[in-house]
Amino acid sequence: xxxxxxxxxxxxxxxxxxxxxxxxxxxxxxxxxxxxxxxxxxxxxxxxxxxxxxxxxxxxxxxxxxxxxxxxxxxxxxxxxxxxxxxxxxxxxxxxxxxxxxxxxxxxxxxxxxxxxxxxxxxxxxxxxxxxxxxxxxxxxxxxxxxxxxxxxxxxxxxxxxxxxxxxxxxxxxxxxxxxxxxxxxxxxxxxxxxxxxxxxxxxxxxxxxxxxxxxxxxxxxxxxxxxxxxxxxxxxxxxxxxxxxxxxxxxxxxxxxxxxxxxxxxxxxxxxxxxxxxxxxxxxxxxxxxxxxxxxxxxxxxxxxxxxxxxxxxxxxxxxxxxxxxxxxxxxxxxxxxxxxxxxxxxxxxxxxxxxxxxxxxxxxxxxxxxxxxxxxxxxxxxxxxxxxxxxxxxxx
Numbered sequence: 001x002x003x004x005x006x007x008x009x010x011x012x013x014x015x016x017x018x019x020x021x022x023x024x025x026x027x028x029x030x031x032x033x034x035x036x037x038x039x040x041x042x043x044x045x046x047x048x049x050x051x052x053x054x055x056x057x058x059x060x061x062x063x064x065x066x067x068x069x070x071x072x073x074x075x076x077x078x079x080x081x082x083x084x085x086x087x088x089x090x091x092x093x094x095x096x097x098x099x100x101x102x103x104x105x106x107x108x109x110x111x112x113x114x115x116x117x118x119x120x121x122x123x124x125x126x127x128x129x130x131x132x133x134x135x136x137x138x139x140x141x142x143x144x145x146x147x148x149x150x151x152x153x154x155x156x157x158x159x160x161x162x163x164x165x166x167x168x169x170x171x172x173x174x175x176x177x178x179x180x181x182x183x184x185x186x187x188x189x190x191x192x193x194x195x196x197x198x199x200x201x202x203x204x205x206x207x208x209x210x211x212x213x214x215x216x217x218x219x220x221x222x223x224x225x226x227x228x229x230x231x232x233x234x235x236x237x238x239x240x241x242x243x244x245x246x247x248x249x250x251x252x253x254x255x256x257x258x259x260x261x262x263x264x265x266x267x268x269x270x271x272x273x274x275x276x277x278x279x280x281x282x283x284x285x286x287x288x289x290x291x292x293x294x295x296x297x298x299x300x301x302x303x304x305x306x307x308x309x310x311x312x313x314x315x316x317x318x319x320x321x322x323x324x325x326x327x328x329x330x331x332x333x334x335x336x337x338x339x340x341x342x343x344x345x346x347x348x349x350x351x352x353x354x355x356x357x358x359x360x361x362x363x364x365x366x367x368x369x370x371x372x373x374x375x376x377x378x379x380x381x382x383x384x385x386x387x388x389x390x391x392x393x394x395x396x397x398x
Contacts (some may be wrong), residue, residue: 012362013080014122015073016090016355017103019050020141020166021310023355024073026080027362031348032355033078037320040065050099059102066106073287074111082111084373089118090358092145093154106285109378115371117362119275120386124357125308128346133297138354139311141166144282146289148301154386158292160285162270166260170206173214173267177201178226180238182258183231189258199252210267216316216351217265222381226264232387235282237262268314272324283324287336295337302338309352318343 012027017038025032039046042065047055049069052062061197074082087107091100107113122136124269140144144164148155178201181192190199217225228240237244237260240260244261251257274280279288290301307318322343329336359369372384 009179010084010086012086012091012367013074013078014088014355014358016064016124016352016358017049018141019048019092021351022069022073023352025355025359025366026078027359029359030356032352032359035352036072036077036344038069039396040068052099053289059098061108062099064103066103067110069110070106082107082113083112084158084301086115086367087113087117087361088362088367088371089116090121090141090354090360091118091122092121093147093156093159094145095341097383100385104372104377104383108374113374115368115373116366117371118379118385119358119361121308121354123149123386125149125150125306125346125355127357127360128158128348128353129306129344131304131344133300134306134344135286135290135301136258136306137282137312138310139165139307139350141310143168144285144309144311146154146285146288148293148297150297155293156291160289162280162282162283162285164280164311166207166210167203169267169270169311170209172204172270173210173263174201175346176263176267177257178258179210179300180260182260183256184317186254197218198253199257206253209250210314212252213259213264214267214314215245215319216268217272218316219327222269222320226273237266257371268317271311271317272320281324282321283328286325286341287332291336298337302340303342304339304341306346306353307343308346308350308353312350 001282005079014025014032015109016023016028016032019037020038022034023035025034028192033171038049040049041106042061047065049065050350052065055061074080089103102114107116122138122145125136125138126132126134132151134149136147138147142163142165144162146160149156180194182189183192187294225240228242229235232239232242240262245264247257247261248264249256250259250275271282279285286305290298293301324340325341329338331341346353372380377383
């Protein structure tokens with residue numbers, strides 16, 4: 001009898017370690033058990049796992065962080081015995097080799113995982129739809145990645161990246177609040193910037209303001225706003241005679257901050273308009289990526305666009321993106337092969353679409369064929385990724 005047969009009925013553990021949040025759960029389930037910050041506590045301070053290079057003793061510190069983080073995932077969230085489970089790690093193609101190797105060493109040596117599979121985020125998204133080719137637009141925390149997927153492989157030579165992630169939006173939102181927001185002091189409204197003791201706009205607070213107050217304005221309204229800014233020759237929103245959304249009150253440290261309507265509407269414009277480099281707008285990146293693909297695949301990618309990542313869940317984001325792309329296609333009708341793009345609706349919220357793809361793949365019988373077994377890892381000097389996996393006689397060759 002094979003040593004691993006007693007564990008065959010145990011569903012694999014699926015972990016999607018994102019830059020800001022980690023999704024974890026079991027194979028075959030429709031949603032993760034928990035979505036938690038990708039952080040651990042060191043010396044009474046919270047640190048993101050991916051920022052390990054900023055800490056002393058980088059790799060050694062990362063290993064300690066992984067042990068604490070995975071212990072929390074296994075025994076406090078999933079209530080699962082690590083020795084009995086296979087593991088599927090959904091990872092970004094930008095993950096460093098040190099990060100992957102340290103994670104694998106901790107899973108095999110400290111948690112005694114039965115097997116581990118690393119699957120790329122963009123590829124995992126396509127498994128939720130059962131399609132072999134797609135253009136995956138991943139709106140993550142640090143950046144936006146646009147990746148063509150074909151027949152089980154990420155076409156990394158054709159992908160596009162831009163600093164259009166949630167962190168970039170938070171930074172811009174912070175600038176707008178400090179410049180335009182008002183605060184009630186002694187019954188009077190004063191500028192946020194005039195306070196001698198300003199409340200701290202932490203990443204957590206900025207994210208909450210984004211979710212509670214901000215939205216993506218419509219394409220038509222945005223065009224009217226930019227046209228009026230051009231006529232008045234100003235880049236200040238409060239100089240415009242335009243009826244923006246009502247202001248929104250938000251409490252920070254027992255202080256009421258009044259967020260103007262133009263901040264609520266215009267914060268998300270960084271996705272669609274870049275004054276410095278227009279090519280770094282989301283709609284331009286998507287069209288340019290399709291244009292770079294082989295001529296026989298262009299229409300197929302244009303017909304299979306998949307939106308993933310928490311950034312896609314902002315109110316008004318999807319219709320605005322579709323209209324921005326349609327307007328751009330009209331200007332490039334002589335070089336672009338399609339009149340419009342077609343978008344898939346994934347069977348999950350966009351922030352855990354990749355996790356769901358990993359959960360689907362983790363429930364398949366071929367999981368063992370692609371996974372690295374515990375005994376095999378101890379004998380191997382290298383850690384294969386999805387691009388270098390070679391299968392011979394149903395065993396991964398390293």
